[in-house]
Structures are given as C-alpha cells and as structure tokens.
Amino acid sequence: MPNPVLFSREGHVETWTLNLPDSRNPISAGDVVETLVEGVERVNADSSVRAVVLTGAGTAFSAGGDVKAMRTKDGYFGGAPHAQRDGYRSGIQRIPRAMYGCEVPIIAAVNGPAVGAGCDLALMCDIRIASTQAFFAESFVMLGIVPGDGGAWFLPRVVGPSRAAEMTFTGDRVDAETALSWGLVSRVVSPEDLLATATALAQRIATNPPQAVRMAKRLLKESPRQDLDGLLELSGAMQAIAHHTDDHTEAVEAFFEKRTGQYHGR
Numbered sequence: 001m002p003n004p005v006l007f008s009r010e011g012h013v014e015t016w017t018l019n020l021p022d023s024r025n026p027i028s029a030g031d032v033v034e035t036l037v038e039g040v041e042r043v044n045a046d047s048s049v050r051a052v053v054l055t056g057a058g059t060a061f062s063a064g065g066d067v068k069a070m071r072t073k074d075g076y077f078g079g080a081p082h083a084q085r086d087g088y089r090s091g092i093q094r095i096p097r098a099m100y101g102c103e104v105p106i107i108a109a110v111n112g113p114a115v116g117a118g119c120d121l122a123l124m125c126d127i128r129i130a131s132t133q134a135f136f137a138e139s140f141v142m143l144g145i146v147p148g149d150g151g152a153w154f155l156p157r158v159v160g161p162s163r164a165a166e167m168t169f170t171g172d173r174v175d176a177e178t179a180l181s182w183g184l185v186s187r188v189v190s191p192e193d194l195l196a197t198a199t200a201l202a203q204r205i206a207t208n209p210p211q212a213v214r215m216a217k218r219l220l221k222e223s224p225r226q227d228l229d230g231l232l233e234l235s236g237a238m239q240a241i242a243h244h245t246d247d248h249t250e251a252v253e254a255f256f257e258k259r260t261g262q263y264h265g266r
Helices: 030-045 067-072 081-090 094-100 117-124 151-159 161-170 176-182 191-206 210-225 228-243 246-257
Strands: 005-010 013-018 051-056 106-110 113-115 127-131 135-137 187-189
Touching: 005 030, 013 030, 013 191, 030 094, 051 191, 094 117, 106 117, 106 191, 113 117, 117 135, 117 151, 127 176, 127 191, 135 176, 151 161, 176 187, 187 191, 210 228, 210 246
Parallel strands: 013 051, 051 106, 106 127, 113 135, 127 187
Antiparallel strands: 005 013
C-alpha cells in the first residue's frame, strides 16, 4: 500500500501531498487520519518548520469521504448510530481538531476538485491557492448526509453565512474564479504554476521570525472566540514574550542596518 500522505521538506517549508490519486485522495480512512494528525503533532514540536504546503497527487485535491465505503457500510460508515457517532469522533473529526491546532501556517495548493470533506480540508488551512482546474463543493447533502467533519463551522467563517448556506444546501460546484471572488481562495493560478506559487508564499512566510508567526497565527485563531478585551489581554501577553526573543532583537537591528534578518526561533 502506498503511503497515504507524502512528506517532503525544503529549508523551513514542508510539503504534504495526499497520495491516493487512484481514488482521488479520500481522507476518511484511518491511515490518512492518523498520518495527517501525526504530521501536525510533529511540526508543532519542531520549531525549525515554519510553514506547510498541502496538496493532492493526481488530478484531484481530495474527494473527501470514501463513497464506496459508505455504500458497503465499511468502517465507521456502518454499525449502529452510536457506533457511527463514536467512529466519526475518533476518526475523521480528529483532522479538524489537529488542523485547527497546527501552530504553523498551512497553505492549501488546491490542484483539482475539493469535494465534501476535501473542500472542508482546504477550509481548515490558513491560506488557499487554487489551480484554474480546481473547484469546491460542499456536497454532503447530495449524498443525503451532513458535513460531519466540521464544515458547517469552517465554511461560514471563510465565505460568510449566506454563501455557506448556498453551498451547503445545494451541493453545487464553485469554480476557481468564483471562489476567488467569494474570498474562498486568495489566488488562482495556472496548474503548472500552482505548487511553485504556494511554495514561494510559504518560503516568504518562513523568512519571518518563526515564533512571532506562530503567535500571530494563534491570535488570528482566537479572535472569533474572544471579545476585544480578551484578545487585547492575550495579545499583550504574547507581545511581552515576543519582545524578549533573540529574533526580535535581530529584527530590530536588521531594520536599522537595512539588511535581511537571520532568525533561529529563539
């Protein structure tokens, strides 16, 4: 069996490639879940990793859940309702929890269709860049099911409640240009430029002081859950930590010396 996710690294940037192209990169199987969760845990513990690019092998980004397994009632798609609920909680729902808790920025390089849970996986990333061949579909309702992987939480936060409702209630495809106009992605590029564009952006992020980037990401994640006073308190605490880092000292010196700073995560 192939590795369900391939990991590679260039400098401070990792690339994660969903690697089940023959089945369009489903993410519902236990080995995919486990591998993605382990990947997040690893980069959280490795301060030398500063950004991640997530993409799919073959022509699809991810088809989401394995519809063949749904048809045959395999795994947590079968069994009594309480067993299915537990299966979701201990299975695919581990992915949104892990992705939300990832400390480094994740850029989705959406190379093709991102459907169902595959659409939601892209939404779990901090930044999305789409190929002109990509489309997005919150298509659960077309199979008579609901977003069981957290899509109903992520989607409105990205495109707003009205467009999220439209996507969820119709299951219709949203092409790359529409996704750009809706703010679902930040760029649309040709297929041959996709990975290079996403990697260049990841490398640009990686040039900044890594602990400051990690703390800035945490503030962005916390902002929807906090009132202004709460976020200001958290920002002040993190800022105090940032002021005492070697990287802050180096950044200030580099600013006055008009040179590029060299940062080590300390």
